[in-house]
Amino acid sequence: MVKNTGRPGYLQIADDLRDQIRRGSLAPGNPLPSTTQLAATYDASLSVVKLAVGVLRNEGLVIGQQGKGVFVRDDAAPAPPASNELTEIRATLRDLSERLARVESTLADRE
Template structure:
């Protein structure tokens, strides 16, 4: 269901569907539910659902087949390993710590 968070509904739906693809709940080659089914499931309009599916299409996670539906691509990229994300966060924290240390040093000198 789309929540009133300030984030557009179509992005919330795209996030949820993307997560299902990444987790394998929606497997490669599997059809997404119809636009009408998704609209009912997310309590959203057809146009909002179409925008969400368009986002996934632009990301290369799904592909539409005229008259058949929208399917998870066989080569949909898996979720990045958590260790890569964690390493990136750690590097950012090290950079911020070094910057903060320089600022504190300058303030102490003044």
Template sequence: MVKNTGRPGYLQIADDLREQIRSGALTPGAPLPSTTRLAERYEASLSVVKLAVGVLRNEGLVIGQQGKGVFVRESAAPAPPEASSDELTEIRATLQDLSERLARVESALSDRP
């Protein structure tokens, strides 16, 4: 069921289905329940369920087959690679630099009459 948490319902549904795929409850090649059944299960509209399935399609976790349904991909998209400590250090330095530059711009703008 979609909860009133402030997070959009379609993202809650996508999160739940994604977790089922990653945990193995929905195995590669397995069909997702129909849009109607998912709407009933999550007490959501068909359009909200379709948005959730669209999110999973964009992530490469499911694939639609015209006239047959939506299936868990045989080889779901791999998780993004973790950044190395050197990359994280570089990202932090860049963020620090941008923060300092933004502070200077804001200061200059606030000094104007």
């Protein structure tokens, strides 16, 4: 499932698992599949899968229990509503476009 997009495989896996957690496919308290199962699912090495799980740990979405596995945290943050996220993205793009136009204008004035 890891694709040649230029984005590291471990981040692609972390993105997919994060999405599953936020959609509720991996519910709070539920275990993640084993590292071996995830490696088979994503056709990736064990080290790549471990890096992906590490990303989710750092984000506070999952927690490891020695000898038991990795579990979705009970207090894992739900996904923000898509419309709010899209509004934020549009505002950021607008801001970046305005900043780029100012930079280009400044550079054009120097020439």
